[in-house]
Amino acid sequence: MREYGIFSEEGGGCIFHPCYSPEEAEAERQRLITVDGEDADDLTVRELCLDHEEQPKDGCEECAEAEEDEDDTEDEEC
Numbered sequence: 001m002r003e004y005g006i007f008s009e010e011g012g013g014c015i016f017h018p019c020y021s022p023e024e025a026e027a028e029r030q031r032l033i034t035v036d037g038e039d040a041d042d043l044t045v046r047e048l049c050l051d052h053e054e055q056p057k058d059g060c061e062e063c064a065e066a067e068e069d070e071d072d073t074e075d076e077e078c
C-alpha cells in the first residue's frame with residue numbers, strides 16, 4: 001500500500017495526509033488551492049514514507065538518521 005501526502009514549503013512540511021492514490025492527493029491539493037487559497041507553487045504531492053508519518057518517501061529525515069546511526073545499538077543514554 002502506498003500513501004501520499006501534500007507538502008508545503010511555507011507550512012514547514014506535510015500539511016495533509018494520508019491519501020491513498022496520487023489522484024486523491026492531487027484532488028485534495030486542488031481543493032486546498034481553490035478553497036483555502038493556498039499557493040499552488042508551494043504545494044507538492046509526494047509519496048509518504050510508510051515508516052514515519054509526515055515524511056516523504058524520498059528524503060525522509062528519520063530514515064536518513066536511522067541509516068547514519070546503524071552502528072549504534074539500542075542502548076539508552078541517561
Ligand SMILES: [Zn+2]
Nearest residue numbers: 049052060063
Ligand atoms: Zn522514514
